[in-house]
Amino acid sequence: MATQGVSEEMLREINENMTLLDEKKSASNNSDNVEIANLLNYIGSLYASYGDTENELKHYKESLEMYKRLYDGDHSGIATSLNNLGLAYRSNGDSKNELKHHLEALDMYKRLYPDGHCDLATSLSNVGLAYRNNGDYSNELKFQKEALEMRKNLYNSDHIEIAASLTNVGSAYGSNLDHVNELKSQLDALEMYKRLFKGVDHLSLALCLSNVASSYGANEDSENEIKYHLEALEMYKRLYKSDHPDIAISLNNIGSAYGSAGSTEKMLKFQLESLEMNKRLFDGDHPDLALSLNNVGSAYASNGDSLNELKYQKEALDMYRRLYDTDHLYIATSLNNVAIAYRSNNDYENELKHQLQALEMYKRLYMGDHHDVLLSLSNVSSAYSSLKDEENAIKYQKLAEEMEKRLDESN
Incomplete structure (x- = not known):
């Protein structure tokens, strides 16, 4: 694996x-x-x-x-x-634990460490990430900011942990849909990494280039999104010399960026390159390979090839089920993707079947209100609507609206 x-x-x-x-x-x-x-x-x-x-x-x-x-x-x-x-527990998709x-x-x-410590700062950051995985983005931002401030107090000049914290704060701003501050924090991180490594290729710098690219994407600047993803890819290639998971991820990111820019053929080209590298890299089932299958399915969907969309999404789902023998977020998400692919093929009964399976798994995973459960309720409503079952469509849409209200009130 x-x-x-x-x-x-x-x-x-x-x-x-x-x-x-x-x-x-x-x-x-x-x-x-x-x-x-x-x-x-x-x-x-x-x-x-x-x-x-x-x-x-x-x-x-x-x-x-x-x-x-x-x-x-x-x-x-x-x-x-x-x-x-x-x-x-994060690796196993158990965000509550x-x-x-x-x-x-x-x-x-x-x-x-009542007076502060590098381990305490890391712990604050990990709590922020855990809140993110539980859909609590306001607490994600709060704890990432606390981690950043502690690291600034611990280190009096540029430091790799401060740069990492700037990246995490940027991601937290992104979760809260504040994409202007997201980009600002990611660019601050990039400038610090550049000062730290002084023109030398480094894994943290390559990853930061990718984060900056994604932030430009969130700000609908596809030209800079593609530019920085390509810079990241070239650095990864210089760092690793041959096939590597980071290169495969970078190829995937470039494909997604081209897709956002409306260049769906290039999107598919890079997603397929990523998939082929993952197949060479991984001996048997692996989460990265399953994700790559999913991304290729999505790329075929963007190119209007619904048959290949369904084929690759089903392959991804089968792999996730082999990888995880219990409920898992990746399986639930993959069930949703397969349902969407069935919808693209006008197979509304299988669309509903898979959306209901996804909903039940999300409910077991989160044991209460959650943004993923909310989205799944809406998807089930849409699936019932496709089958002209308006009674159930309205029922699930009301459940979604009630949950959305509760989530808004809790935040």
């Missing part, structure tokens, strides 16, 4: 560390010790890099439980483990 070559090396490292873990557990008669807890945490990070989110979550959980048994009260190891577990664990980590970091 990772890149070929890289994946073989990473899998070898995982197996070596799993063997080491067994040896240490046996030597200690399965009693708790810091070395084993640290090793469990490290193995979790290896599984995260490998793309095995279930084993990532499993080992981070085991690590946290051991840290809690080892330390009575607040401890940096427990706080770090809570943070890592939050990241693992993601937020819960990041908030627990933040509270502990605040008690450990």
Whole structure:
């Protein structure tokens, strides 16, 4: 589930560390010790890099439980483990548990470092991202701003963490549809990265170029959107020399930018290039490959090819279902995409079937009001309308309107 070559090396490292873990557990008669807890945490990070989110979550959980048994009260190891577990829940699409664990980590970091600390700033940022994943964009912006201010106080000059925070604040402004401030923050981040790296190619700089491009896109400046995405792609190519997931993502971004500019043929061209690279990169099913299949399906839709749209969206859905054997945000989103593709093919019964499946999964994922559930209710209403079932169309539209009102009031 990772890149070929890289994946073989990473899998070898995982197996070596799993063997080491067994040896240490046996030597200690399965009693708790810091070395084993640290090793469990490290193995979790290896599984995260490998793309095995279930084993990532499993080992981070085991690590946290051991840290809690080892330390009575607040401890940096427990706080770090809570943070890592939050990241693992994010990888598994469980945004509620993601937020819960990041908030627990933040509270502990605040008690450990009342005067500020780089780990506390990172925790504030992670809480902001968790709020974003739960559709609470006002809190996303609040916590990202707090993280930025703390990092500015910690570092008296340009620093890579300040630049990263500027990027996160920009993304938060984007979530709140303030695209002018989004672009301003992303450009501030870009200028800082350029001063930090002084004309030298760097991964953070390439990623920032991509973020600036997306911000221009949000401001409907497709010319600059394409320009900065192309700059990012060239830097990624210089950094990696051969196939790499970041290059595949960059190709996808350029395709999307051309699509926004109305150049649907170029959109499809770059999306197909991205898909072919992902197929070379990933041995078997992988989330990046599933997303690429989805994007190609969308590109075919933009070119009016509804048959290929449906074909690729179904392939994406099948892969997501193989990747995740429980409810997952990616599956719910893919069900919606397949439904849209059926609609493009005038198959309204299958459209409704898949929209209802998406709605039920969103409800199980969020257990309450959420913007994704709201959108899904509207989609189900539209599907019933396509089938001339106005009674159910009105019913679900009313449910959507009631939820929208509740969401507005809560914000």
